[in-house]
Amino acid sequence: MACYSTSSVSSSLRITNSMAMNGVLSFPPTSSPILPFNKAFTFVSMRASIKPPTNSFQVRSVATPTESVAGFDDMVAGTERKYYMLGGKGGVGKTSCAASLAVKFANNGHPTLVVSTDPAHSLSDSFAQDLTGGALVPVDGPDYPLFALEINPEKARDDFRDASKQNGGTGVKDFMDGMGLGMIVDQLGELKLGELLDTPPPGLDEAIAISKVMQFLESQEYNMFTRIVFDTAPTGHTLRLLSLPDFLDASIGKILKLRQKIASATSAIKSVFGQEQNRPDAADKLEKLRERMIKVRELFRDTDSTEFVIVTIPTVMAVSESSRLSASLKKENVPVKRLIVNQILPPSASDCKFCAMKRKDQTRALDMIQNDPELSSLSMIQAPLVDVEIRGVPALKFLGDIIWT
Numbered sequence: 428m429a430c431y432s433t434s435s436v437s438s439s440l441r442i443t444n445s446m447a448m449n450g451v452l453s454f455p456p457t458s459s460p461i462l463p464f465n466k467a468f469t470f471v472s473m474r475a476s477i478k479p480p481t482n483s484f485q486v487r488s489v490a491t492p493t494e495s496v497a498g499f500d501d502m503v504a505g506t507e508r509k510y511y512m513l514g515g516k517g518g519v520g521k522t523s524c525a526a527s528l529a530v531k532f533a534n535n536g537h538p539t540l541v542v543s544t545d546p547a548h549s550l551s552d553s554f555a556q557d558l559t560g561g562a563l564v565p566v567d568g569p570d571y572p573l574f575a576l577e578i579n580p581e582k583a584r585d586d587f588r589d590a591s592k593q594n595g596g597t598g599v600k601d602f603m604d605g606m607g608l609g610m611i612v613d614q615l616g617e618l619k620l621g622e623l624l625d626t627p628p629p630g631l632d633e634a635i636a637i638s639k640v641m642q643f644l645e646s647q648e649y650n651m652f653t654r655i656v657f658d659t660a661p662t663g664h665t666l667r668l669l670s671l672p673d674f675l676d677a678s679i680g681k682i683l684k685l686r687q688k689i690a691s692a693t694s695a696i697k698s699v700f701g702q703e704q705n706r707p708d709a710a711d712k713l714e715k716l717r718e719r720m721i722k723v724r725e726l727f728r729d730t731d732s733t734e735f736v737i738v739t740i741p742t743v744m745a746v747s748e749s750s751r752l753s754a755s756l757k758k759e760n761v762p763v764k765r766l767i768v769n770q771i772l773p774p775s776a777s778d779c780k781f782c783a784m785k786r787k788d789q790t791r792a793l794d795m796i797q798n799d800p801e802l803s804s805l806s807m808i809q810a811p812l813v814d815v816e817i818r819g820v821p822a823l824k825f826l827g828d829i830i831w832t
């Protein structure tokens with residue numbers, strides 16, 4: 428028999444041992460007494476049926492990693508700013524895990540910002556608060572300030588499009604055509620930036636969204652945040668995102684070069700006709716965007732301040748995708764140490780046929796992780812499947828106290 432207990436349950440969570448009996452951990456269970464605020468609860472498992480066995484709702488190694496990964500104490504230590512990016516296959520629980528980490532940081536003394544760069548936001552749903560609008564919104568509940576930000580990718584992209592248009596897109600093209608300087612217009616065709624922005628590849632929105640966050644963080648008023656948690660878009664977007672800053676950096680570099688040519692051409696025209704055609708604001712904006720793209724690229728690879736946490740579920744498909752994600756992140760030198768395996772059936776004394784089958788399936792997927800060359804060296808955190816949706820700060824605290832130990 429294995430035991431798992433948390434230190435406290437804030438607000439009125441109701442937990443009993445009986446909820447583990449049918450293989451699903453309830454939050455809150457429907458027929459159990461309400462525990463008073465701050466009263467500890469104990470979850471007693473009746474059977475060790477998943478590998479690794481049942482007392483493992485905490486950071487633990489699947490295989491022996493070359494260097495051991497510390498737990499939450501390490502994540503929470505220090506007041507210098509740290510970034511955590513949570514990513515993985517769609518629907519595995521990235522938002523729930525990211526939001527639970529943000530709540531835990533805020534409850535442990537860190538002014539925290541949680542950002543969604545997933546074009547399909549679900550932070551508002553997860554916190555059960557309206558966080559839309561593209562600005563920082565305070566989240567009610569945690570002990571220390573917690574703010575959330577849902578970046579509106581379309582708006583961020585429009586800003587980018589406006590800046591690039593003014594510096595090398597149709598605006599300049601029309602102007603140059605009007606001035607009879609067609610040969611420079613030919614060079615614009617090569618950039619294909621307009622096309623790129625009209626049908627953006629996955630990852631572009633996220634790259635722009637993250638650069639937007641960097642822009643926020645540069646300002647004095649956001650200096651207070653010591654932990655930034657990103658709820659990122661599903662795997663495919665993340666993989667493309669990794670190469671996008673390079674691609675955009677090169678594209679913007681071309682535009683800026685072109686802008687210089689245009690500027691010298693226009694100043695020649697200006698000297699003849701006395702016309703003012705300079706647009707320093709737009710050029711500055713583009714230059715700043717380029718600088719931020721470089722910062723995003725550096726941020727993703729900074730082992731001191733950044734960690735990418737992969738979230739998965741115990742299915743063969745999700746594990747295979749996580750393995751590919753891990754390989755790509757490693758190839759790109761993005762620091763990855765932890766793997767959250769979410770929605771694991773808790774141990775049960777009396778499995779129904781469905782639960783027994785499901786458990787077998789999950790065991791196979793967990794075995795796969797143990798034998799996977801990419802994933803076996805990561806520290807695995809197992810999170811149980813609970814039988815209600817995790818919504819609101821008390822629920823996220825509950826989940827966070829299980830995951831982040």
Ligand SMILES: Nc1ncnc2c1ncn2[C@@H]1O[C@H](COP(=O)(O)OP(=O)(O)OP(=O)(O)O)[C@@H](O)[C@H]1O
Pocket residue numbers: 516517518519520521522523524545547549661769770771810811812813814815816817818
């Ligand atoms: N451990 C869990 N137990 C029960 N339900 C869970 C658990 N983790 C997540 N969920 C539920 O699964 C659903 C998807 O979770 P979430 O939105 O966090 O996933 P996601 O990976 O961010 O999804 P998307 O890729 O669509 O953004 C939500 O309804 C959430 O409440």
